[in-house]
Structures are given as C-alpha cells and as structure tokens.
Amino acid sequence: MHFDLIVIGSGPAGQKGAIAAAKLGRSVAIIDRQAMYGGVSLHGGTIPSKTLREAILFLFGLHQRAFYGHDYTVKEEINHEDLIMRVRMVEEREMSVIRDQLKRNHVQMFFGTAHFRNEKTVVVIGEGNEQVLTADNILIACGTHPIRHANIPFDGETVIDVDQILDLTDLPKKLIVVGAGVIGLEYASMFAAMGIGVTIIDQRTEILGFVDREIIDRLKFSLMEQHTVFRLGETLAHVEKERNNQVKVTLESGKVIRGDTFLYAVGRQTNTDTLNLEAIGLKTDKKGRISVNEDFQTNIDHIYAAGDVIGFPALAATSMEQGRLASCNMFCHPAKTSHELLPYGIYTIPEISMVGKTEQELTDAKIPYEFGTARYDELAKGQILGVKSGFVKILFDPKTLKLFGVHIIGEQAAELIHIGQAVLALGGTLQYFRDTVFNYPTLAEAYKVAAFNGLNKLQEDNICHIESDRCGDE
Incomplete structure (x- = not known):
C-alpha cells in the first residue's frame, strides 16, 4: 500500500503530525504496537502519571488539611487500587478520543513493529502477518523507553523502572528513587505526599539545572518537610534484593540504604534500535536520538523526526507541536514556532x-x-x-x-x-x-x-x- 506519509509511532508527535498531514489532504498511515496505541504519553508517561498525581491530591486531601487537620484523608484506608482506578478510566477515555480523531481524519492505523527496508519502504510485522507499506514521506516519532543498568536486578515488583510503577500491587513504606530528573522528582514527590518515606539519589550535586535556582530551593524545602532525604553527589555501587523482599542499595561512598521499592529513573533511550536505520544510512547518537534541522528534517530529505526521539525538551506539549510543524514543512506549508518561549511544566507536588x-x-x-x-x-x-x-x-x-x-x-x-x-x-x-x-x-x-x-x-x-x-x- 502506498501513502503520502507514513508515521512511525502514535504518541503526541505522531498523532498531531498525522492529523496535520490529513488536514492538508494527504493520505496517511500510522504504525505502532497495539499495546502502545497512543504512545508512551498515554501508557505509563504523561497521562497516567499526572492522573495519579491528581488522585493522590484528592484521596489524601492535601489541600483540605489546612482546614481539617494534618491527618485528613477522603477515606480511612487508601490502597493502590484506589489510585489506579482513576488512572485506568482516564486512559480509556483518552484512547477513545485519539481513536476518534484519527478515524475522523481518515488516518489508517497499522499495528505491529516497523522497520525500514529502504528509504521509502517500511515493513510492519504484526501477530502472524507482515505488511509492506511505501510512502513519499516518513515521520519517525517512535518515542522512548526507560534506560536500564545491566547490574540492577529488575523484577517488576520491588526493583522497577518508571514504566512499571503503575503496576505495583501495594504501596511501599519506603521508596528509593535513583535519578533526580523531572520524572524521578515527580514520582518522589507523589509518594512523599502519601506519607511514604522517600530517598532520592543522584550523582549530580544540583538538580534540574535548567530551572530557576530559587524555585528548586523551594521544591527541595517542601520535600524535606515531608521527610524526603536527598543523597546528591552519590553514585550507585550495588543493588540487591534481600530475603525479606527489601532492597539494599550500597553507594560508592559506603552508605547503605534500604527500602521496600527501588525506582530507577535515570533517563530514557529512544526506540530507534528496531527500525533498521542502518539500511537507509540514518545515524543516531549513543542514546538513539536523531538529529534534525529547524524544519524537523533529517539528513534524508523526505524523512522527518519529532518528539522524544529527537531529544530535549522531550515534553508532550512540544512533541505535539513538532509533529504538526514537521508535516506542515514536508508538504510545503512552512511553519515555525518560538523555541525561546516554550513553557515547561513539572508536575511535582x-x-x-x-x-x-x-x-x-x-x-x-x-x-x-x-x-x-x-x-x-x-x-x-x-x-x-x-x-x-x-x-x-x-x-x-x-x-x-x-x-x-x-x-x-x-x-x-x-x-x-x-x-x-x-x-x-x-x-x-x-x-x-x-x-x-x-x-x-x-x-x-x-x-x-x-x-x-x-x-x-x-x-x-x-x-x-x-x-x-x-x-x-x-
């Protein structure tokens, strides 16, 4: 099948890029795994984490405590299922909205794993079948997955990455977070707000260097008031699971920290490793990121990239705009945005x-x-x-x-x-x-x-x- 545009990835960049091209009268196909329909933003990223935050604020009555006392909560016992119920409802509704938008704009969806056969041919391998699609233009918006360290014993239960945090069956009493970036701090602050003991470890001595220092000082003060411990300038030496299902973390400084759950949040790697980019001569950096020009065009004229796959700022809001601009530029409707005035939202508490x-x-x-x-x-x-x-x-x-x-x-x-x-x-x-x-x-x-x-x-x-x-x- 031939299209004017093939989009690889159905996250914010892919959705908006596809819809923008369809609005310009082009034939468009999106390829993604069925389990990731809507992208990381909808499954484990932006939407679930921000919904979880709102559930915590409501169920633990954090804004009402100024009036009704420090121990006020909406219900006596709050468990993980109470928090996740709201997340799943929002995910389902948002997925329905995305599906409806793509259908209304006549964007065809293909489920499976994509890889390049040549510069204008993409193979989609689904469950028991293979489809070959061709296009005049291609937009790579395949997103990212959490970086994992080979020496950390991930089990999806007590030792987890950020994509697994919503799969926890019980709330921990003590949480260890490695990585004081945006995602690590967001989750750390959410768990701290629930009265869970949190320790944050990062090898950097300063956190979120792109944010105003006074704002960061206020965030750290707020978290420390909730008994959050910062271990900055520290490096992991060893992580092991103990017999009592606790996690023992040893730092290179010799400090030992124990917790019920260990969350590794040190960054993300792009999903370009399965695309067979070598076949078309498209190069990436060591984290799999693709270089683009100001029009979001790669070194191959008809191939564009947008979203997390091109790196910083890697925000859902900027990804949406990048996908739209990429389609406008590839179909001769030049469009620009002000990179100086991008708003940043960090959903800590x-x-x-x-x-x-x-x-x-x-x-x-x-x-x-x-x-x-x-x-x-x-x-x-x-x-x-x-x-x-x-x-x-x-x-x-x-x-x-x-x-x-x-x-x-x-x-x-x-x-x-x-x-x-x-x-x-x-x-x-x-x-x-x-x-x-x-x-x-x-x-x-x-x-x-x-x-x-x-x-x-x-x-x-x-x-x-x-x-x-x-x-x-x-």
Whole structure:
C-alpha cells in the first residue's frame, strides 16, 4: 500500500503530525504496537502519571488539611487500587478520543513493529502477518523507553523502572528513587505526599539545572518537610534484593540504604534500535536520538523526526507541536514556532512551571534585570484553597520593563504560566500586569502583586538616587 506519509509511532508527535498531514489532504498511515496505541504519553508517561498525581491530591486531601487537620484523608484506608482506578478510566477515555480523531481524519492505523527496508519502504510485522507499506514521506516519532543498568536486578515488583510503577500491587513504606530528573522528582514527590518515606539519589550535586535556582530551593524545602532525604553527589555501587523482599542499595561512598521499592529513573533511550536505520544510512547518537534541522528534517530529505526521539525538551506539549510543524514543512506549508518561549511544566507536588529566561541565564549573559514576586499566602484565593506554599517570580528589564521570564511553583503553576507566556510573546511589559484587572479572588492575581512588588523596587532605587544627590549638594 502506498501513502503520502507514513508515521512511525502514535504518541503526541505522531498523532498531531498525522492529523496535520490529513488536514492538508494527504493520505496517511500510522504504525505502532497495539499495546502502545497512543504512545508512551498515554501508557505509563504523561497521562497516567499526572492522573495519579491528581488522585493522590484528592484521596489524601492535601489541600483540605489546612482546614481539617494534618491527618485528613477522603477515606480511612487508601490502597493502590484506589489510585489506579482513576488512572485506568482516564486512559480509556483518552484512547477513545485519539481513536476518534484519527478515524475522523481518515488516518489508517497499522499495528505491529516497523522497520525500514529502504528509504521509502517500511515493513510492519504484526501477530502472524507482515505488511509492506511505501510512502513519499516518513515521520519517525517512535518515542522512548526507560534506560536500564545491566547490574540492577529488575523484577517488576520491588526493583522497577518508571514504566512499571503503575503496576505495583501495594504501596511501599519506603521508596528509593535513583535519578533526580523531572520524572524521578515527580514520582518522589507523589509518594512523599502519601506519607511514604522517600530517598532520592543522584550523582549530580544540583538538580534540574535548567530551572530557576530559587524555585528548586523551594521544591527541595517542601520535600524535606515531608521527610524526603536527598543523597546528591552519590553514585550507585550495588543493588540487591534481600530475603525479606527489601532492597539494599550500597553507594560508592559506603552508605547503605534500604527500602521496600527501588525506582530507577535515570533517563530514557529512544526506540530507534528496531527500525533498521542502518539500511537507509540514518545515524543516531549513543542514546538513539536523531538529529534534525529547524524544519524537523533529517539528513534524508523526505524523512522527518519529532518528539522524544529527537531529544530535549522531550515534553508532550512540544512533541505535539513538532509533529504538526514537521508535516506542515514536508508538504510545503512552512511553519515555525518560538523555541525561546516554550513553557515547561513539572508536575511535582508542589507543581513547577516556567517560561523565558532564568536568573542564572541573565547573569551569565551580563544582562541587568530586576524581579517582582508574590506568595500564594498573600492571595485570598490561596487562603480559600488552603495552599500552604506557592510563589510567582517575574524577571524584567529595569529600564524598559519588558519581561524576561516567569517562574512559578505552587498549585496550578502549569495553568498560570500561560498568562506570562502570552505577555512575553507579545513583547509586553510589567505595566500590563499593573494595569490589568484580574478576577478576584484568583491565583492569577499573583501577577499583579508581583508587578507591584517589582515596580516598588524601582521606586525605592530612584528614591535612594535622589537622596544621594541631595547629600552630595550639601
């Protein structure tokens, strides 16, 4: 069968790339394993983990504890099944939405494992059958799987990777997380919120280096308040299962840590190893990532790649946009996006989101800046929600008042960030927030509070300059 476009992978990048091409009147096929319909985002990644987070927040009554006491929960005994029930319901509904969207746009689905026979031919090996598809264009969006270390005894029960965490049958009392990246910290904070003892191990001394340092300090403080232990600058020496089903972890420093469950979250490897890329001369790096140009085109003109398979930032939101842009560009409808203003959402508890420059980046570039801040506990909405912590920081040019970046930690951070993103994209200034009326009470009002805080600092500086001039005259 011949198509205008074959998409390998049905995750966010593949879906949006396929639909964009179909909207342009092209014939499109998507290839994926049936068990992974919807991609890692739907099975073990974005959707399940964020749904699990919401289930934890609700069932453990974390926002209600400010009013009803530290031990408040929705029900007396909360088990793993209570948490997973919500996850499975959302997965099924989201899968139905994806299936309907592809069907409405006449995208054909082929289930099986794909590999290249030549530059325009893809073989799909399914259960007991083989199909040969050809296409004028191909989009590789095959996603990733967790990296595993050969010396770690993974068993899917007590020693697991991030794709297996939802398969746990019981909640642990002590969890050991190796890897303080986005995924590791998200799961660590979720388990800590349930009152589970968490130890986080990472060989780096600083975590999430692309995030504003003040935001990270607040996250670490929040986790340590929940008795989370950080072992940074540490390297694994040995991992073993003990007879009592506990996991014993020995670090190179000699420290020994024991827990009920060991979660390995040190990164992901692309799924390109089964594609037979050697047959078409398409090269990858040691993690299987494919290099692309600004149009998401590989070194082979008619083959494009998008999503996690091309590397950072490897977010579901950016993957969707990359898939769409790849299809637009391959079918002569050039499209671009601003790589400078991508929002990041990190779904820890508390939640983190950011857009634009950080203080570190501005300092390194020797760009003068000022900042304005607002705390959630200053807001009526914060009190109403019972939110203990939350913080908004706006970085701006002290001369022009134009925004450099917005950084948020706290409830609904990933929703609130889009206000700052819009103002940044339109070249707005801090005065926009000062002069805009926000609904009251809302968390969005934090932008106005932060704007006044920043402007007041400038006024204080001006007063100091005036007083210095007067002293000089005297």
